[in-house]
Amino acid sequence: MxxxxxxxxxxxxxxxxxxxxxxxxxxxxxxxxxxxxxxxxxxxxxxxxxxxxxxxxxxxxxxxxxxxxxxxxxxxxxxxxxxxxxxxxxxxxxxxxxxxxxxxxxxxxxxxxxxxxxxxxxxxxxxxxxxxxxxxxxxxxxxxxxxxxxxxxxxxxxxxxxxxxxxxxxxxxxxxxxxxxxxxxxxxxxxxxxxxxxxxxxxxxxxxxxxxxxxNFCFFRTDKEDLGSLFIRQENGNKGTFGKVLLIAGSKNMAGAALLSGEACMRAGAGMLKFYTTNEIRESILSNLPEAMLSVFDTKEPLSEQLEKDMEWADVIGIGPGISTEPYAGQILEYVLKNKGNKPCVIDADALNLLSLHMSLLKSAAPPCIVTPHIGEFSRLTGMSVSELCSDIPKAVREFVQEYGVVCVCKDARTLTILPNGCAYINTSGNSALATAGSGDVLTGIILGILAGSDNHADIRVIPLAVYLHGILGEAASFRRSKAGVIASDLIEELTIQNKKLENQ
Ligand SMILES: NC(=O)C1=CN([C@@H]2O[C@H](COP(=O)(O)OP(=O)(O)OC[C@H]3O[C@@H](n4cnc5c(N)ncnc54)[C@H](O)[C@@H]3O)[C@@H](O)[C@H]2O)[C@@H](O)CC1
Ligand SMILES: Nc1ncnc2c1ncn2[C@@H]1O[C@H](COP(=O)(O)OP(=O)(O)O)[C@@H](O)[C@H]1O
Ligand SMILES: [K+]
Incomplete structure (x- = not known):
């Protein structure tokens, strides 16, 4: 750093x-x-x-x-x-x-x-x-x-x-x-x-x-060397050792977001992944990511005993990519934030839009919670206009983190992550290749996978490293293809290549 x-x-x-x-x-x-x-x-x-x-x-x-x-x-x-x-x-x-x-x-x-x-x-x-x-x-x-x-x-x-x-x-x-x-x-x-x-x-x-x-001293910039420790894998570990992730994602017309997050999560090192999603996209998930487990629900009855069991099973929870902003998704979000205990929970995409209507849920949720808004989502979370936010992003993010006690990954061309202890990380990796639909879903998956793979699943210090790695993937993918030509699934392909390089270091 x-x-x-x-x-x-x-x-x-x-x-x-x-x-x-x-x-x-x-x-x-x-x-x-x-x-x-x-x-x-x-x-x-x-x-x-x-x-x-x-x-x-x-x-x-x-x-x-x-x-x-x-x-x-x-x-x-x-x-x-x-x-x-x-x-x-x-x-x-x-x-x-x-x-x-x-x-x-x-x-x-x-x-x-x-x-x-x-x-x-x-x-x-x-x-x-x-x-x-x-x-x-x-x-x-x-x-x-x-x-x-x-x-x-x-x-x-x-x-x-x-x-x-x-x-x-x-x-x-x-x-x-x-x-x-x-x-x-x-x-x-x-x-x-x-x-x-x-x-x-x-x-x-x-x-x-x-x-x-x-x-008093709180801004850092991640370096490539900092990633070295991320992928050291305990050789006699089993899939349980590398963490169980429950990913609440996807809905009728948004299976892709769930798949991008899910695959990124597994390829970032999670031992096991289970989706909690609507039965409408069951087939799509099963055929595209057979490695993942699956619990499905009917949107008329989103809360089930199965959800309670899955949350109990998981070490790390992610909610948001493609879940839609339908009321049933809001019910799940509320349930998760009230019942997650001290398990780390990454809240992204639609879950942030739902959350913006009930910010008290975030305030009362047990830590660690990790929110990953882009500027538009952050504007909805804070009620500040985009231009007001952009006039002083560090101040806005810092105040938000202080108020809610969460980790905030404020995504932008240069993403700013602030931890509850006040440490702020400005990410300098990445390029405009990342400005493509689904790239944020991949980031959520990487954060989940890295948290799951960490000895201490609640070690939020790995989050700026995950953001940095995501940026590197954008750079590497655009080197191979072109900035305009990169799509989010290329980032996942690049993830394995870059991880291999890190493993060999
Ligand atoms: N001994 C030191 O204190 C060192 C200072 N250093 C250099 O000094 C810089 C800081 O120096 P200063 O504190 O003197 O500040 P600056 O040299 O950055 O600017 C201050 C001057 O600009 C004027 N000013 C500010 N905003 C203005 C505006 N909008 N329109 C017109 N005038 C404006 C101020 O009235 C003042 O005269 C650092 O950025 C660095 O380059 C380095 O040499 C390291 C050592
Ligand atoms: N110009 C850029 N330079 C570097 N990173 C970028 C740029 N534009 C977007 N990103 C990154 O790409 C990701 C986009 O996330 P997001 O907006 O949530 O996408 P989506 O919702 O489509 O998945 C963020 O991590 C952001 O920091
Ligand atoms: K100058």
Missing amino acids: KKIVTGEQMKKLDQYTINSMKVPSSVLMERAGLAVSEAVTCKRFSADRILVVCGCGNNGGDGVCAARILHLKGYKVSVFVAGDPKKFSEGMREQVEIARNYRINFVKNPDYAEYTVIVDAVFGVGLSRPVTGRMRVILGQINESHVPVVAVDIPSGLNSDTGTVMGIAVQADVTVTMAYAKPGLFLRDGQTHSGHVMVADIGIYDTRLKNQDED
């Missing part, structure tokens, strides 16, 4: 390193400038003519510092200071003075298109309001130039915590972010504005982070 910090946390870490550890601010800035200069001169760009556009704060200071380092290495660099010198931060003032001593070329009103690479050092984590007026024009000109951009710390105009554009934001090809990535580099517009994100070690003292409780 890699740590991610908010803008506020980063400022505190900077200050702690400077004030308590006594590392001079200028030393941090020198390292930041060096990292930026190295990114500019990597083979990715032609660094023939470099323009560094700077704001008045320390982000601008990093930029001027990078310009000086590049100048001393013999590159042709110009600096444009976009702002009033009276507003310079101490760090920026020092850097400008040094740069002038070295006779760096300062320009006014640059013709952006004349340059081969632009360094965006206008705003970093200090952006405090929407960008308007002259600064808005400048950021627009950078974008319109279509010259490759290296952003310093965060593309200017992007909110470091939410990834929303504050009026306008620079479209970067590479972002060199200092010490830790920031949530806004990945979430919402951040994904398309940050380009390739490089994290630069600038000597921030992070023991403070290690000692902090998880509530």
